[in-house]
Amino acid sequence: LTKSDVVKIVLENRQSEPSEFGEAFAPANIALAKYWGKRDEELNLPRTSSLSVSLGEYGSYTKISQNGNGDSYTLNGQAVATDSTFARRLGLYLDLFRPAKDFFFRVETVNSIPTAAGLASSASGFAALAFALNDFFQWHLDKTAISILARLGSGSACRSVYNGFVEWQAGIEESGMDSFALPLPHTWPDLCLGLIEISSEEKPVSSRAGMKRTVETSVLYKSWPEKTEKDLERLKTAIEKKDFELLGQTAESNALAMHATMIAAWPPLLYWLPKSLETIHKIHRLRDDGLPVYFTMDAGANIKLLFEVKDMDDVRCQFENIKIIRPFDRPGEKV
Amino acid sequence: LTKSDVVKIVLENRQSEPSEFGEAFAPANIALAKYWGKRDEELNLPRTSSLSVSLGEYGSYTKISQNGNGDSYTLNGQAVATDSTFARRLGLYLDLFRPAKDFFFRVETVNSIPTAAGLASSASGFAALAFALNDFFQWHLDKTAISILARLGSGSACRSVYNGFVEWQAGIEESGMDSFALPLPHTWPDLCLGLIEISSEEKPVSSRAGMKRTVETSVLYKSWPEKTEKDLERLKTAIEKKDFELLGQTAESNALAMHATMIAAWPPLLYWLPKSLETIHKIHRLRDDGLPVYFTMDAGANIKLLFEVKDMDDVRCQFENIKIIRPFDRPGEKV
Numbered sequence: 001l002t003k004s005d006v007v008k009i010v011l012e013n014r015q016s017e018p019s020e021f022g023e024a025f026a027p028a029n030i031a032l033a034k035y036w037g038k039r040d041e042e043l044n045l046p047r048t049s050s051l052s053v054s055l056g057e058y059g060s061y062t063k064i065s066q067n068g069n070g071d072s073y074t075l076n077g078q079a080v081a082t083d084s085t086f087a088r089r090l091g092l093y094l095d096l097f098r099p100a101k102d103f104f105f106r107v108e109t110v111n112s113i114p115t116a117a118g119l120a121s122s123a124s125g126f127a128a129l130a131f132a133l134n135d136f137f138q139w140h141l142d143k144t145a146i147s148i149l150a151r152l153g154s155g156s157a158c159r160s161v162y163n164g165f166v167e168w169q170a171g172i173e174e175s176g177m178d179s180f181a182l183p184l185p186h187t188w189p190d191l192c193l194g195l196i197e198i199s200s201e202e203k204p205v206s207s208r209a210g211m212k213r214t215v216e217t218s219v220l221y222k223s224w225p226e227k228t229e230k231d232l233e234r235l236k237t238a239i240e241k242k243d244f245e246l247l248g249q250t251a252e253s254n255a256l257a258m259h260a261t262m263i264a265a266w267p268p269l270l271y272w273l274p275k276s277l278e279t280i281h282k283i284h285r286l287r288d289d290g291l292p293v294y295f296t297m298d299a300g301a302n303i304k305l306l307f308e309v310k311d312m313d314d315v316r317c318q319f320e321n322i323k324i325i326r327p328f329d330r331p332g333e334k335v
Numbered sequence: 336l337t338k339s340d341v342v343k344i345v346l347e348n349r350q351s352e353p354s355e356f357g358e359a360f361a362p363a364n365i366a367l368a369k370y371w372g373k374r375d376e377e378l379n380l381p382r383t384s385s386l387s388v389s390l391g392e393y394g395s396y397t398k399i400s401q402n403g404n405g406d407s408y409t410l411n412g413q414a415v416a417t418d419s420t421f422a423r424r425l426g427l428y429l430d431l432f433r434p435a436k437d438f439f440f441r442v443e444t445v446n447s448i449p450t451a452a453g454l455a456s457s458a459s460g461f462a463a464l465a466f467a468l469n470d471f472f473q474w475h476l477d478k479t480a481i482s483i484l485a486r487l488g489s490g491s492a493c494r495s496v497y498n499g500f501v502e503w504q505a506g507i508e509e510s511g512m513d514s515f516a517l518p519l520p521h522t523w524p525d526l527c528l529g530l531i532e533i534s535s536e537e538k539p540v541s542s543r544a545g546m547k548r549t550v551e552t553s554v555l556y557k558s559w560p561e562k563t564e565k566d567l568e569r570l571k572t573a574i575e576k577k578d579f580e581l582l583g584q585t586a587e588s589n590a591l592a593m594h595a596t597m598i599a600a601w602p603p604l605l606y607w608l609p610k611s612l613e614t615i616h617k618i619h620r621l622r623d624d625g626l627p628v629y630f631t632m633d634a635g636a637n638i639k640l641l642f643e644v645k646d647m648d649d650v651r652c653q654f655e656n657i658k659i660i661r662p663f664d665r666p667g668e669k670v
Binding site for chain 1: 553554555556557558559561562565584587588591592594595596598599601602603605607608609610611612613615616619
């Protein structure tokens with residue numbers, strides 16, 4: 001099946017009737033049990049389920065409207081070069097939704113993710129875009145359908161459709177119609193994330209390529225599905241019982257195991273920089289000294305701390321330029 | 336079975352008749368396919384076979400004689416404190432061979448391994464000791480028996496019984512009588528090793544403890560036996576065909592996969608220091624630039640380069656304080 005086939009299934013017989021404009025916001029998300037390895041490269045179908053926490057107000061706002069002659073994209077108010085990787089990827093995604101070959105889009109995206117945080121914006125970006133398309137074309141799709149459409153842009157985008165804790169259920173169908181995100185019915189107001197930027201440079205190998213290389217060449221990857229399944233159960237228990245130690249240990253162990261599968265790939269995938277390792281050793285020393293702080297990492301050099309609000313001052317003291325986010329600290333907001 | 340049971344089997348009905356002194360030299364060895372994980376903690380029986388290259392003149396020379404009152408050990412001419420880890424480990428090993436409870440040993444060991452090289456000396460040390468005991472007690476054991484006795488002191492010591500390329504066959508017997516080293520019938524005069532010391536500090540977790548923690552807690556370890564079996568076959572092909580790229584890739588990939596299993600253990604085992612990672616990235620950059628240099632690492636922070644003699648000057652240029660060893664460059668010596 002192609003992406004185009006899936007879009008047809010999702011939209012059923014809906015017409016795409018453009019309104020003046022469509023707009024939406026979607027949060028970034030940080031995975032505590034990682035999405036690492038696809039069973040279908042075209043449809044971004046994962047080998048395992050994954051679990052993330054969304055970042056509330058930190059994410060992408062996207063406005064979409066019709067454009068006269070060719071697509072036009074802006075990112076944080078700046079025009080995006082049409083020959084950039086970003087523009088090409090966006091254009092290919094929008095091709096799935098053009099009502100006619102000569103229908104063009106104007107897409108304006110503003111990321112509220114702190115630029116110095118080293119956070120990927122493709123998840124919130126494609127989720128916001130899928131919501132905005134739904135708004136623009138007046139499809140009235142439910143969130144499950146939006147999650148599937150967002151996945152076609154970037155796998156982890158399917159989780160950015162919800163706030164709070166979110167599970168992406170891997171599913172087993174060839175069409176991926178059972179592979180979408182669902183929110184977990186729990187909040188954790190005391191939970192804090194700390195973003196530590198190690199490098200702002202583009203990573204040497206994209207997540208997509210890194211994932212593929214790992215699945216194809218890393219013998220240790222064979223144990224990854226078992227590892228992630230165990231970690232998913234542990235994380236759900238931790239979230240349900242508010243067991244922070246279990247949450248932190250599991251998330252850190254899952255991230256380290258993901259990097260381990262990459263390190264054992266060939267050629268080796270070493271996203272860690274010396275400064276990443278220095279920070280990891282520091283976190284371990286702090287923990288040995290009694291500060292309950294854990295971390296997770298994605299396919300890159302940057303580090304995301306996990307800690308509780310009671311330890312915020314101690315953590316802030318230890319890490320310069322840390323950006324602290326409290327995913328559940330938004331009064332009155334439903335998850 | 337205990338170590339003592341195995342010693343009885345190995346010695347059969349031989350008497351231990353002390354001569355004036357016994358002495359022997361055994362080379363250090365560097366594994367290209369690692370020994371990582373035991374199936375028997377007491378007897379140092381491995382889960383997988385492993386393959387190493389011995390370092391020729393770099394190793395341990397040991398002289399053993401009877402001592403009047405209590406054991407006495409010297410290392411490189413210095414007395415060894417009786418309450419040190421080293422002395423306790425040596426004493427427990429010697430307990431296996433005392434002809435009477437009040438029989439004591441004087442053990443003098445000289446390591447010719449460059450101290451700044453960050454190489455473990457327990458392998459050459461226990462191999463030299465097993466040979467020296469054989470000489471001292473006039474047992475006339477063959478090398479297979481010596482290899483088994485050396486293993487009881489330190490697993491990898493069983494490989495230091497031979498020069499050149501050596502395979503430690505894991506074996507399947509409970510007694511471990513089929514778990515010993517054998518030499519491979521190939522030399523590789525152009526092969527060079529480069530020792531790079533990253534840290535001279537004692538490692539935070541011993542190899543023995545690290546191995547145990549990995550086997551017990553790292554889900555990715557489940558794929559390690561398959562990885563090592565594949566790598567062993569590749570290494571044998573590489574050695575037979577003098578395919579340096581295959582040798583280098585396989586050895587590096589095996590070492591990285593071993594570290595990957597540790598990184599995925601809990602608590603995480605991170606022997607790498609920032610400087611290790613910096614050096615690894617440098618090696619990868621040099622390789623991208625066309626210099627065929629690979630590396631291996633043991634359970635520690637130090638790095639051992641693999642390259643061919645034609646690239647020796649280029650390699651030396653790039654790494655300060657590198658110690659270069661040519662394991663096969665000893666004219667007239669048989670493997």
